[in-house]
Amino acid sequence: MADPIQIELVAADRVVWSGQAREVIARTVEGDLGVLAGHAPLLSLLVPGVVEIYPFEGGDTVFAAVEEGFLSVADNHVSILSEDAFLASEIDAAAVKADLEAAQKDEDGAAVLRAEAKLRLVDKAS
Template identity: 75%
Template sequence: MADPLQIELVAADRVVWSGQAREMIARTVDGDLGVLRGHAPLLSLLVPGIVEIMPYEGSGVVRAVVEDGFLSVANDHVSILSEDIHLAEEIDAEAVRAELARAQAEGDTEAERRAGAKLRLVSKS
């Protein structure tokens, strides 16, 4: 097996996940982006959505929801920096449904997008 990617998911207040992976997929302003070993250097803007990481060892997929942020790829190292990142197992579906209802009632499309991404993540888990 080829050498792994080193991936870090970093929120404003903590390192959410750090480890080695075979592949990573994230949503950027230009669409979904997959990163494998040997990817060209890249700096892109993230949009609220789901990040999927296929760990180097093991068969599980690490899933997280991110807010707006940045994705950087260089020398087989991927950094995802966002104000707010949550792993799937950290999300309370009922709280997110309430968050979505508030956003819809207030007409807050950005908050609605963020809550929708969290719900999609919970439904995939």
């Protein structure tokens, strides 16, 4: 098995998830990006979306919704920095649907993207 990569998923107010993984997938301005051990150094902008983390020693895939931010890869270490990030277990789907409807009514494109990312997370995690 390949070497593990160290993942740090960090929101402005807390560390959301930290640990070793075999792969992480995140959405950047260039599209979906998968990172495995030995990936070339990289710095990219995140867009609102779902981050998937596949733990190194098995276990359940970790799904998180992130807002805009940065993804950095160097020396088998991945840092995902976002203003706000949520694990699937922290999301109330009914509240997010209400937020989505309100954002659509207000024509708030950024809020629509954030709510849609959270709903995708709920769908992936179930």
